[in-house]
Amino acid sequence: MALPYPTLIPGLRSPFAQTNGLVYFGRMLDKIRLAAAGKLPDGWQPMRGAVKGSFDWRCCQFLKLDYAALEAETLTGNKTDAELLAWAFRQGRQPDDQEIEVWNAFMTKRGWRDAGTQRLNERLAEIGLPPGTVQTMFEFIDLDEGRLQPGSPA
Numbered sequence: 001m002a003l004p005y006p007t008l009i010p011g012l013r014s015p016f017a018q019t020n021g022l023v024y025f026g027r028m029l030d031k032i033r034l035a036a037a038g039k040l041p042d043g044w045q046p047m048r049g050a051v052k053g054s055f056d057w058r059c060c061q062f063l064k065l066d067y068a069a070l071e072a073e074t075l076t077g078n079k080t081d082a083e084l085l086a087w088a089f090r091q092g093r094q095p096d097d098q099e100i101e102v103w104n105a106f107m108t109k110r111g112w113r114d115a116g117t118q119r120l121n122e123r124l125a126e127i128g129l130p131p132g133t134v135q136t137m138f139e140f141i142d143l144d145e146g147r148l149q150p151g152s153p154a
Contacts, residue, residue: 005127006146007041009034014147015055015138016108019081021097023104023138025088026081028056032074055107055137062103065092111137 012030019026031048034040040048047054050067060067065088073079073087095103111120112135121131123140133150134140142148 005144007144008146009040011039012145014145015141018104019085021100021104022085023107024055024059025085028059028070029074029081029084031056032071036075055110058107060092062095063088063092108138109136111135111140 011034013027015024015027017023017026019029031040031044035045035048047056049056049071050060051057056067059065060070069091070084070088074084079087110116116137120134120137120140123137123144124131124133127144129143129150134143134148139148143150
């Protein structure tokens, strides 16, 4: 049985959206804020934060950042997304432009002919769509959240 889609969550941006050139970071902040406000679906809770393999975990690993510390800092409500990224760089590490380019390329292509392909196809099946409907997890997320229509270019 297919799960209902799209999963519309006001205030949750695309994983492609960049914060000072870095993909995904802003989405992670959105998830933190939405979870605190009780507006993130319950089924999303197990893959939030420091869960190995999640995109949140990957982002924190890339920045050498403790997710719980980021969550606490985000929930103070005192910083913009750009200020939170600068804070994250100070707490963890600040990647150079080339490292950010590699990060962005890796993340935006996750699921395309790599170890994530099987999971991508499983997620597509969960919403009743065939393999190949989209090629990457970021595209799947945008599809699942109503920002991309099946068969339209990403």
